[in-house]
Amino acid sequence: MPISPNFTSIYEQEFELSFLNCYPNGLLKYTDLCNFIQIVAGNHADLGGISYSDMQTKNQAWVVSRMRLEIAKLPKWRDKVVVKTWIKTLENSRSIRCVEFYLNEEKIIGCETFWVVINTKTRKPDSLVLPHNHFEKFKSDATQKNTDKITIGSDLNVVGNKKVLFSDLDVVNHANNVKYLEWCLDFENPKNLLLSKVKAFDMNFMRELNLNDEAEISKSSIENESVFTISKEDKIAYALKIEWK
Incomplete structure (x- = not known):
């Protein structure tokens, strides 16, 4: 246009x-x-x-x-x-x-x-x-x-798995970036989200995920900070860092 x-x-x-x-x-x-x-x-x-x-x-x-x-x-x-x-x-x-x-x-x-x-x-x-x-x-x-790029440590633990469904796709024909955040937050303590304890999010999008891809969700936590990764075949597609109040 x-x-x-x-x-x-x-x-x-x-x-x-x-x-x-x-x-x-x-x-x-x-x-x-x-x-x-x-x-x-x-x-x-x-x-x-x-x-x-x-x-x-x-x-x-x-x-x-x-x-x-x-x-x-x-x-x-x-x-x-x-x-x-x-x-x-x-x-x-x-x-x-x-x-x-x-x-x-x-x-x-x-x-x-x-x-x-x-x-x-x-x-x-x-x-x-x-x-x-x-x-x-x-x-x-x-x-x-x-x-900035998120520093990913070696203390990650697998918390769940996700298969990319048709409802996850957007107009570019890959999993929409908001879906990655949604999948990770589903493994957070709901009380922390309902009490609005999030101070900041950092997100890195490294690789696409496409229909029927199988992904692994991992998490590590230290005081006032959580880090999530979403990986496919041991390659990280997405990283999320949450800073807590």
């Missing part, structure tokens, strides 16, 4: 939380929080002419490689949140996008995401072909720490 006349380099969108977005305590699910980030990033890309549909004309797509979320507090059912996003850097096949959540004009969540362009035929990184200079780049940070 052509660049929308409504395009701006900083994009904002309001969401009203429904009960479908919330845990039994009425607070926003961490997985739905990540879904909102995907939606806002996608809508901004649509307006700027670098959407999935635009990029598919060149056999390209954006995939998220790393993500960091810092959470001061979670909004609740019926709250209206404003989500703001901008691009920090965009060069060749890589881009850093920042996202912030506001409730009653108070910033409650910050997120930094690191994206990579892949060729959807070769499934390898590819330099972005479409024009993007109309996106102004902003050096402002949304988080106190930047996205």
Whole structure:
């Protein structure tokens, strides 16, 4: 699609939380929080002419490689949140996008995401072909720490297994990144999630998982920190670090 006349380099969108977005305590699910980030990033890309549909004309797509979320507090059912996003850097096949959540004009969540362009035929990184200079780049940070590679120790213990089902797939025909988080959180203590004890998430996405793939979920814990990995055939596809309050 052509660049929308409504395009701006900083994009904002309001969401009203429904009960479908919330845990039994009425607070926003961490997985739905990540879904909102995907939606806002996608809508901004649509307006700027670098959407999935635009990029598919060149056999390209954006995939998220790393993500960091810092959470001061979670909004609740019926709250209206404003989500703001901008691009920090965009060069060749890589881009850093920042996202912030506001409730009653108070910033409650910050997120930094690191994206990579892949060729959807070769499934390898590819330099972005479409024009993007109309996106102004902003050096402002949304988080106190930047996205980074997670250090994975040797004290991981297998906690479960997962087979990728059709319902896990997204438009790029692989398990959507939010599914990895969902699978890991299912092996956390629900009380910690319901009491909103998560201070921050770091996520690394290393390999795709596809329909019918069999994956192994492992976990290690130290004080105020949990690390999960999801592996296929002894190769890590995803890593998650949770910082607890």
